[in-house]
Amino acid sequence: GREWHLVARPHGWPKAEDFALREAPVTAPGEGRVLVRNLYFSVDPYMRGRMNDVKSYTPPFQLDHPMDGGAVGEVIASNAEGFAVGDHVLHGLGWREYAEFPAGRAVKVDASLAPLSAYLGVLGMTGLTAYAGLFEVASFKEGDAVFVSGAAGAVGSQVGQMARIKGASRVIGSAGSDEKVKLLVEEYGFDAAFNYHDGPVVEQLRAAAPDGIDVYFDNVGGEHLEAAISSLNLHGRVTVCGMIAQYNATEPTPGPRNLALVIGKRLRIQGMLVGDHAALQPQFVQEVAGWLASGELKYRETFVEGIENGFDAFLGLLRGENTGKMIVSLA
Ligand code: NDP
Numbered sequence: 001g002r003e004w005h006l007v008a009r010p011h012g013w014p015k016a017e018d019f020a021l022r023e024a025p026v027t028a029p030g031e032g033r034v035l036v037r038n039l040y041f042s043v044d045p046y047m048r049g050r051m052n053d054v055k056s057y058t059p060p061f062q063l064d065h066p067m068d069g070g071a072v073g074e075v076i077a078s079n080a081e082g083f084a085v086g087d088h089v090l091h092g093l094g095w096r097e098y099a100e101f102p103a104g105r106a107v108k109v110d111a112s113l114a115p116l117s118a119y120l121g122v123l124g125m126t127g128l129t130a131y132a133g134l135f136e137v138a139s140f141k142e143g144d145a146v147f148v149s150g151a152a153g154a155v156g157s158q159v160g161q162m163a164r165i166k167g168a169s170r171v172i173g174s175a176g177s178d179e180k181v182k183l184l185v186e187e188y189g190f191d192a193a194f195n196y197h198d199g200p201v202v203e204q205l206r207a208a209a210p211d212g213i214d215v216y217f218d219n220v221g222g223e224h225l226e227a228a229i230s231s232l233n234l235h236g237r238v239t240v241c242g243m244i245a246q247y248n249a250t251e252p253t254p255g256p257r258n259l260a261l262v263i264g265k266r267l268r269i270q271g272m273l274v275g276d277h278a279a280l281q282p283q284f285v286q287e288v289a290g291w292l293a294s295g296e297l298k299y300r301e302t303f304v305e306g307i308e309n310g311f312d313a314f315l316g317l318l319r320g321e322n323t324g325k326m327i328v329s330l331a
Helices: 046-050 116-120 125-137 154-165 178-186 201-208 223-231 261-265 274-294 307-319
Strands: 002-006 019-023 033-042 071-078 088-091 098-102 145-148 170-175 192-195 213-218 232-240 268-271 301-305 325-329
Touching: 002 307, 019 307, 033 088, 033 116, 071 098, 071 116, 088 116, 116 301, 116 325, 125 154, 125 213, 125 232, 125 274, 145 154, 154 170, 154 213, 154 274, 170 178, 170 201, 178 192, 192 201, 201 223, 213 223, 223 232, 223 261, 232 261, 301 307, 307 325
Parallel strands: 145 170, 145 213, 170 192, 213 232, 232 268, 301 325
Antiparallel strands: 002 019, 033 071, 033 098, 033 325, 071 088
């Protein structure tokens, strides 16, 4: 089977030469293990950080080894109790066609409850990030005005809609194209949205939220964070989920110049990692599955077909070519 290796550490924007698609043997599962044919794998912004050789919350990818990440596949051989050929499983060995690993690292998923790809997005890691980041980290409450950046992406689109469903007074989103902005307002029910390429975020946010905001869910950092601090009301809260605007930066990026506003406004700015919120998983799945069934919550996915296009999918994600979760389909 083929698998993607990191062969050089990118400096700035990743280049095709930093990656290689290589052939690896497919082995029968050892004792207590399963062999899985991957049907979908996830490409995620956090993977850019893992391409650097720096100590972080997840270890860096190793050069000349397969990269990893979320994947859903079908068990094609099992040497483990409780797993049968044909079972669908969620696991952590993406970026490859076949994966052989201890069955304890696989979670069974039900293709009759939701499309398999949903377990990577709306019902998976990005969905839980949105859920935990809004309700637990930002302490969202009914009546809050919520601003989310990266609002047409996997995490952002779910944050905005969940805020609406739970009674936000106003939901504002920003995204990188007019088409995405239209989607936010017309399909996802945001009260206002803007294209951050159209002008200074601080001005566009002020126009979209004349009475200020109570919660900012940050997926982007940089200019967006500075603008949000400017628009936040007294006792406002910020969930710092991601700062994608700087993931390919080669120099340290400037911080918000208005940070002193945190004092007078008594703001709370808190970082999050989805892994800390696993306890919310059952409640998250139950509630989100309900909203999906009722049609209150909508989602998009962007599929890139074929393992050979895995790098292009990842680069496309960083460039904003996705609407909703970016997924590589091997099905
Ligand atoms: P998305 O589906 O949102 O895809 C990334 C999007 O980022 C692109 O579609 C693009 O949309 C936008 N983007 C790229 N560059 C810029 C830029 N310079 N300025 C503004 N927007 C930009 O990805 P995810 O939903 O998976 O992740 C969203 C964020 O959440 C990321 O920052 C990620 O790192 C973070 N995250 C954090 C987790 C945690 O535990 N802390 C867990 C999961 C995700 P556009 O066209 O609008 O520019």
